Amino acid sequence: MGDFFTTSVLVATAASAVRLATPYLLAALGETIGQRSGVLNLGVDGVMMLSAFFAYWTVLETGNMWLGVLVALLVGLMMGVLYGVITVFFEATQGISGIGIFIFGLGFSDLLFRQQVGTPKPIRRLPNIDIPLLSDIPYIGEPLFQRNLMTYAAFALVPVTMIVLNKTTFGLNIRSVGENPQAADSLGVSVERTRFSAIMIGNAFAGLAGAALVLQLGIFQPHLTQGMGFIAVALVYFGAWKPLGVMGGALLFGLVNAVVLQWKALGIIPVSISDLAGMAPAVVTIIALVLLARRVNAPAALTKPFVRS
Amino acid sequence: GSSDDSSDDGGALTMAIVAPSASDDLAFSQSMVDSVNALDREITLSITDGTFIVEEAAAAIRGYAEDGIDVVIAHGTQFGASLAEIAPDFPDTTFVWGTATDTQGLGNVFAYSPASDEGGYVNGVVAAAVSESGKIGVVGPVEAGDAVPYINGFTTAAEAGGAQVSVTYTGSFGDVALAAEAAQAHLANDADVLTGTAQMVVGAVGVAADAGVPWFGTQSNQTSLAPDLVIASQVYHWEVVLEEMLDLRDSGTKGGKAFEINLANGGLVIEFNDGYDLSDDVRASADAAIAGIIDGSVNTGA
Amino acid sequence: MINKLLGGLVPFIAALAAFACGAIMLVALGANPFVGLEAIFDGAFGSGDRIAVTAVRATPLILVGAGITIAFRTNVINIGGESQIIAGALLATVTALALPDLPAVVLIPLIIVAGAVGGGILGAIPGALKAYASVNEILSTIMLNLMMVQFMNYLLRGPLIDPYELQAGTRIPQTQRLSDNAALPSLAGDTRLHLGVLIAVLAAGVAYVILWRTPIGFRLRAVGHSPKAARAAGINVKRNITLALTISGSLAGIAGAILVFGSEGQRMVTDGSATGFTSSAGFNGIVAALFGGLHPLWTVPSAFLFGALLTGATQLQRVLQVPSSLAVAMNGLIVIFVISSSRVRSWLDKTLSDSKLFNKQDDADSSHEEMSQTNG
Amino acid sequence: MTDTNNNLLEMRGVTKRFPGVVANNNIDLDVRYGEVHTLLGENGAGKSTLVKILFGLYQADEGEILLRGNPIDIDSPSAAIDSRVGMIHQHFMLVPTLTVCENVALGVPSDRRPFTDLENVATRISDISNEHGLAVDPWVKVEHLSVGERQRVEIIKALYRDAELLVLDEPTAVLTPKEVEDLFVILRRMADSGKGLIFISHKLREVMSLSDRITVLRDGEVVGETTPSETNRQELAQMMVGRDVRLTPDLPESKLGAKRLELSDLTVIGDNETVAVNKVSFDIHAGEILGIAGVSGNGQRELAEAIAGLREIEPGSSIELDNSDVTLCSTHERREKGLGFIPEERIPDGAIPDFTVSENLVLVNHGDENFTKRGLFSFDSIRSHNVELVSDFDVKTPSIETPTSSLSGGNIQKVILARELSAKPTFLLACQPTRGVDIGAAEYIHNRLIEQRDIGTATLLISEDLDEVIGLSDRIAVMYEGEIISIVSGEDAERNKIGLLMAGVTD
Numbered sequence A: 001m002g003d004f005f006t007t008s009v010l011v012a013t014a015a016s017a018v019r020l021a022t023p024y025l026l027a028a029l030g031e032t033i034g035q036r037s038g039v040l041n042l043g044v045d046g047v048m049m050l051s052a053f054f055a056y057w058t059v060l061e062t063g064n065m066w067l068g069v070l071v072a073l074l075v076g077l078m079m080g081v082l083y084g085v086i087t088v089f090f091e092a093t094q095g096i097s098g099i100g101i102f103i104f105g106l107g108f109s110d111l112l113f114r115q116q117v118g119t120p121k122p123i124r125r126l127p128n129i130d131i132p133l134l135s136d137i138p139y140i141g142e143p144l145f146q147r148n149l150m151t152y153a154a155f156a157l158v159p160v161t162m163i164v165l166n167k168t169t170f171g172l173n174i175r176s177v178g179e180n181p182q183a184a185d186s187l188g189v190s191v192e193r194t195r196f197s198a199i200m201i202g203n204a205f206a207g208l209a210g211a212a213l214v215l216q217l218g219i220f221q222p223h224l225t226q227g228m229g230f231i232a233v234a235l236v237y238f239g240a241w242k243p244l245g246v247m248g249g250a251l252l253f254g255l256v257n258a259v260v261l262q263w264k265a266l267g268i269i270p271v272s273i274s275d276l277a278g279m280a281p282a283v284v285t286i287i288a289l290v291l292l293a294r295r296v297n298a299p300a301a302l303t304k305p306f307v308r309s
Numbered sequence B: 001g002s003s004d005d006s007s008d009d010g011g012a013l014t015m016a017i018v019a020p021s022a023s024d025d026l027a028f029s030q031s032m033v034d035s036v037n038a039l040d041r042e043i044t045l046s047i048t049d050g051t052f053i054v055e056e057a058a059a060a061i062r063g064y065a066e067d068g069i070d071v072v073i074a075h076g077t078q079f080g081a082s083l084a085e086i087a088p089d090f091p092d093t094t095f096v097w098g099t100a101t102d103t104q105g106l107g108n109v110f111a112y113s114p115a116s117d118e119g120g121y122v123n124g125v126v127a128a129a130v131s132e133s134g135k136i137g138v139v140g141p142v143e144a145g146d147a148v149p150y151i152n153g154f155t156t157a158a159e160a161g162g163a164q165v166s167v168t169y170t171g172s173f174g175d176v177a178l179a180a181e182a183a184q185a186h187l188a189n190d191a192d193v194l195t196g197t198a199q200m201v202v203g204a205v206g207v208a209a210d211a212g213v214p215w216f217g218t219q220s221n222q223t224s225l226a227p228d229l230v231i232a233s234q235v236y237h238w239e240v241v242l243e244e245m246l247d248l249r250d251s252g253t254k255g256g257k258a259f260e261i262n263l264a265n266g267g268l269v270i271e272f273n274d275g276y277d278l279s280d281d282v283r284a285s286a287d288a289a290i291a292g293i294i295d296g297s298v299n300t301g302a
Numbered sequence C: 001m002i003n004k005l006l007g008g009l010v011p012f013i014a015a016l017a018a019f020a021c022g023a024i025m026l027v028a029l030g031a032n033p034f035v036g037l038e039a040i041f042d043g044a045f046g047s048g049d050r051i052a053v054t055a056v057r058a059t060p061l062i063l064v065g066a067g068i069t070i071a072f073r074t075n076v077i078n079i080g081g082e083s084q085i086i087a088g089a090l091l092a093t094v095t096a097l098a099l100p101d102l103p104a105v106v107l108i109p110l111i112i113v114a115g116a117v118g119g120g121i122l123g124a125i126p127g128a129l130k131a132y133a134s135v136n137e138i139l140s141t142i143m144l145n146l147m148m149v150q151f152m153n154y155l156l157r158g159p160l161i162d163p164y165e166l167q168a169g170t171r172i173p174q175t176q177r178l179s180d181n182a183a184l185p186s187l188a189g190d191t192r193l194h195l196g197v198l199i200a201v202l203a204a205g206v207a208y209v210i211l212w213r214t215p216i217g218f219r220l221r222a223v224g225h226s227p228k229a230a231r232a233a234g235i236n237v238k239r240n241i242t243l244a245l246t247i248s249g250s251l252a253g254i255a256g257a258i259l260v261f262g263s264e265g266q267r268m269v270t271d272g273s274a275t276g277f278t279s280s281a282g283f284n285g286i287v288a289a290l291f292g293g294l295h296p297l298w299t300v301p302s303a304f305l306f307g308a309l310l311t312g313a314t315q316l317q318r319v320l321q322v323p324s325s326l327a328v329a330m331n332g333l334i335v336i337f338v339i340s341s342s343r344v345r346s347w348l349d350k351t352l353s354d355s356k357l358f359n360k361q362d363d364a365d366s367s368h369e370e371m372s373q374t375n376g
Numbered sequence D: 001m002t003d004t005n006n007n008l009l010e011m012r013g014v015t016k017r018f019p020g021v022v023a024n025n026n027i028d029l030d031v032r033y034g035e036v037h038t039l040l041g042e043n044g045a046g047k048s049t050l051v052k053i054l055f056g057l058y059q060a061d062e063g064e065i066l067l068r069g070n071p072i073d074i075d076s077p078s079a080a081i082d083s084r085v086g087m088i089h090q091h092f093m094l095v096p097t098l099t100v101c102e103n104v105a106l107g108v109p110s111d112r113r114p115f116t117d118l119e120n121v122a123t124r125i126s127d128i129s130n131e132h133g134l135a136v137d138p139w140v141k142v143e144h145l146s147v148g149e150r151q152r153v154e155i156i157k158a159l160y161r162d163a164e165l166l167v168l169d170e171p172t173a174v175l176t177p178k179e180v181e182d183l184f185v186i187l188r189r190m191a192d193s194g195k196g197l198i199f200i201s202h203k204l205r206e207v208m209s210l211s212d213r214i215t216v217l218r219d220g221e222v223v224g225e226t227t228p229s230e231t232n233r234q235e236l237a238q239m240m241v242g243r244d245v246r247l248t249p250d251l252p253e254s255k256l257g258a259k260r261l262e263l264s265d266l267t268v269i270g271d272n273e274t275v276a277v278n279k280v281s282f283d284i285h286a287g288e289i290l291g292i293a294g295v296s297g298n299g300q301r302e303l304a305e306a307i308a309g310l311r312e313i314e315p316g317s318s319i320e321l322d323n324s325d326v327t328l329c330s331t332h333e334r335r336e337k338g339l340g341f342i343p344e345e346r347i348p349d350g351a352i353p354d355f356t357v358s359e360n361l362v363l364v365n366h367g368d369e370n371f372t373k374r375g376l377f378s379f380d381s382i383r384s385h386n387v388e389l390v391s392d393f394d395v396k397t398p399s400i401e402t403p404t405s406s407l408s409g410g411n412i413q414k415v416i417l418a419r420e421l422s423a424k425p426t427f428l429l430a431c432q433p434t435r436g437v438d439i440g441a442a443e444y445i446h447n448r449l450i451e452q453r454d455i456g457t458a459t460l461l462i463s464e465d466l467d468e469v470i471g472l473s474d475r476i477a478v479m480y481e482g483e484i485i486s487i488v489s490g491e492d493a494e495r496n497k498i499g500l501l502m503a504g505v506t507d
């Protein structure tokens, strides 16, 4: 245990937590925007896988990481169009269409990978970029300010999302169609357009999450996400539909994961109970939620297709 | 390709592989595909890969047998229980199952296993020699299959070489992100040499590459993942024992025998990366270990 | 009349569209789509044996799906099928390990009950958390899925591992071969069609009866439609929310027991991943239920369809050497197309009836207005 | 004034059909600048449909709309808003989690695009508030506002969009008498400033006091037009229903029986953690109706919920039904002990819209022995029970398998009444039993409640309709700030005096 409480290990654990949290945070922020508009998207995991693949493939072919990010973003947007058409225009049940997207993403990314790449080949990984001055702060400098650009982007998107949701007319529209689409409609706010845009943005974020994941790893494999997208959805509930809460959830989840891995490496957790320790992130998340005992309500119109009557 | 023409008379021998991960995973599954392709015979090969669900694999194995394929390779220890049900139903088919050290008493099943502790030992000898911090990290999937002897052999040698070895089992064959992060955790603890086994290590190799830390591979040649930093890979050449099995089959024996690939029979080969500048005396100690294992003077501890 | 017919065809057209996309992908992969579709069909229905395998593949989907209908009708979302399947399988396995010598007539019912209890517990936890601690069930079921996979891995690699695996050093995460007395007997000769299939179909029937013919189901549906009205009428809303997830979990738990005791190897085995044991039945069951219109009985054919796709995919890979992920992608497309089609159908219904193409002529004018409104 | 040029709105020959009904049949309606034009009619007469067409929520099948003399095509709410038509809906169209400001700003382009410009909006809200006497804090969330305040927000929303024609669909249904009074002052002032108003209400007293003109609809058709000075309540009622209606029920002498309900020191904490009901004690006997008069928000809702077992009560309080202590019993157990309960809100508390009429009729007693056989429903006995109820209570529905949501409000109320009374309650808790119900149905419900009293049910009637409370009650308890400040006998009750008590004036 003593080995754990050394500066270098603690700092490394914190850095690992931030790194692990990055894709969760991006995906969960996007999901937050979608859910605030009343649309549940269970397909995040599928979108992440597809965009991760396309980002990977682009970088593999061109060597250009930012092109990879751009392509992932576009894939996210395209999946957003698909999901928007299904849920907003066809008024399909959101839970199931999201699962449809997930399954499609799972199968299609695997298929493309097998056809186009096959053997995993490494690509360049995102370099860490030190932020001048801040990165020299003891303890927190390394975990927070010696990270890669996608991580910075993810955390920068937290205040941006807050401002968009709370300070702009677009955000006002999003919140109103998520709570009472009839009311918004009666005031001439287009429920369809607002939800569609929110879905597009949400999926674009999921696309970025996929890019962040694959560029942090430098490699792709079938089912790369291992259910991250579903956890991201759970984190939205954990964060009570607020960007800051979601960020807290992502960091908590990342931190518990990082601590467990660190303890495994240090032998604090013996191999025999290594699996039990793997339960920790989920257990801590649930316990935290029970203890917080917040009676926050979901957006009132969440999962309900809007039909003018 | 197609396996429809699975007729026994004349033509090519028909073979099928059922493998748990992708057939080009640079690890376990690929080692078998490469081996079959290296066989010196005319073969029509059909592959069903990605069948990590045992029941799905069982369906594929049964399906191939029903289709009349001559030799069905069930490439996964976990398929053994299903094979015990299926093999007796198809006495004319030869099933090849591994990694396994016995045939469960089935007359039409050949078993194969790698002495992966041997390669682990050799890798461990080199690892201890190149490590400056004296700390080495190992990223394992789950504590099962050939991962265990590999890691044991590696640990034995590395510790004998004076290094401290820390092993993390991520709990998953597939979670690349977790494997990468486990490698990071080792680095945070001053490890300056890494190794690992199973298909999810591709994530860990990337971390090693970024940190400029040497890596040791196993199952397949992983040099392509980090051309500057992979020192050596233990590569499985199943064709050595497959050839023997097929010969037995030609002579009428459909199964009932277990094979092992090891350094001695050439089934295990330590492939050094020419791109890594390994000092001659370290290289020499590796060769000595190989020779010692072959002549039995070295105990790998597994 | 014609409208009805056209409307009823829409889901099939949607499924066909998905298959068309699958065919396009096959062409892109350089394979003959007709051979591919034939392979899928042949793999799923090609022989009595294969139909049996398809039915076996459909079994967990039926059970999970039937449970989903109950949960969703109570307006709780159960994404915890995976954890409930695992829990049911584990408890049933432990039961069979503890009492291997009981005669089959006792042991088989016992393992099914154990499965139901195991799954039920994993359903009751998120149910009670939602009802009494306001923890959203989507969050808790997703987290429980993560937890149960790890717990299963722990048990199968530790306390429950086959002693032989330790001795041989192979350490496959699997139990020893379980009592033959617990093996689900075959229903039709040599085929894989076993008792579990029958149990699943019966369970779907029971779910139907509970939902529509009993006061219990009446209360569940009341809570699902309007917890406020239900409460004012004297129905204990919290208890019913817990109950719905418990029943739903129990059915998934039975699926878990059947996955173990109807398996080829007659033991519980995994590869350490989430889907290694469940084959994602916890998710696919949701799809089957919703595809069946959240009606327990329609869940049966719907699960059979998805079961066929899964079995067919194995054959597809064998025959054409096309990765089976193609079938997974198609599976997703079918869900997407079919789920979108209900809206298309009602739109079709409306335009057809408004346009009165098949009715009187003189109303043709107003029909144009209506049509443009629907479009706009 | 009869000059067409003075017409702000003209609807000509408007027809709207729904599957199976003609909701509006060739309706003509005009509204002049500066007048309050009332639409009156039974539940389902087509009032809401007509104004929804005006607001672009429905499209008319036939007919035309002229605004300020020009034909106009209103195909969406935004088109209506652009034409300066405003609407206060029967159900509030507010987003509860947003502030007043945000609710008002919604859908209006901001000057600081892409950002909202809430400070400016708040200033304009204050201006409008001052001009029209609509006091409300722009920065508070709507979910924290009282019903009356929400109504004001709705009006502010319309005025903010510069509405010239304002439609109010049953705006008073949920308001307290005081709030209604305040609202009418505001509406009058708006009309006097030249705006045109369409007003819909079932309360004839209000209609008589506010309207300039009245159009009566029946079965989707206009059956007459009049003005308050030309008519009276009785005549209006007759025009609406097509027959004679008793506006005030006859209350025969009551025969008091055993004590049914006893409350001692009942104390209840409200949603905002303050004492909502403070040491209330009273009892009700068989054959008696006790009415609670009070401005809403004085603890009536919490009192009812506590008695029904839907809300926790504080230690030291007790509730007895038929002399047995039910303080710790669940709603279900209380119902088994004889409680009948008509909740304040039909939807969502009283009935389940997605359930069939039949299912709602057995919502409470579906588990009865005669409805089940070996744990399964016996649908035959349920059906015959329900068919009888539907005909007994004169519920207008195509069949008992019709989804309840497609019934009119009055008929849904009858379904609830039928359900609660058929269980033969010894104690009936009736909250707002005729809210939003037309006078024909209200008359029917009143008669039913009296009938029930006469066969020995003890009834607690909670209503904001003072006429109803005075007309039906044997005793009237006035509730003010959580306490019963006075109980007077029904015969002695004077409207004015009770009105003062409701305001807390006790001497």
Ligand SMILES: Nc1ncnc2c1ncn2[C@@H]1O[C@H](COP(=O)(O)OP(=O)(O)OP(=O)(O)O)[C@@H](O)[C@H]1O
Residues within 6 Å of the ligand: A309, D018, D019, D021, D022, D023, D041, D042, D043, D044, D045, D046, D047, D048, D049, D050, D406, D407, D408, D409, D410, D438
């Ligand atoms: N969307 C709809 N679909 C089908 N029928 C409808 C719809 N809206 C209203 N109706 C029917 O049209 C008729 C008129 O309804 P409307 O709501 O206009 O009545 P109303 O006069 O406002 O009644 P109330 O006083 O109860 O509010 C009723 O028979 C109603 O059932």
Ligand SMILES: Nc1ncnc2c1ncn2[C@@H]1O[C@H](COP(=O)(O)OP(=O)(O)OP(=O)(O)O)[C@@H](O)[C@H]1O
Residues within 6 Å of the ligand: C215, C219, C233, C234, C235, C236, C239, D329, D330, D332, D333, D363, D364, D365, D366, D367, D368
């Ligand atoms: N509305 C109802 N109609 C008929 N039977 C009901 C109804 N509600 C519940 N029951 C039955 O009565 C039993 C008790 O139900 P319920 O939980 O609602 O009351 P309770 O036990 O008093 O509640 P509490 O535990 O909160 O005191 C249940 O087993 C149920 O079968």
Ligand SMILES: [Mg+2]
Residues within 6 Å of the ligand: D047, D048, D049, D090, D169
């Ligand atoms: Mg109305």
Ligand SMILES: [Mg+2]
Residues within 6 Å of the ligand: D330, D333
């Ligand atoms: Mg009780």
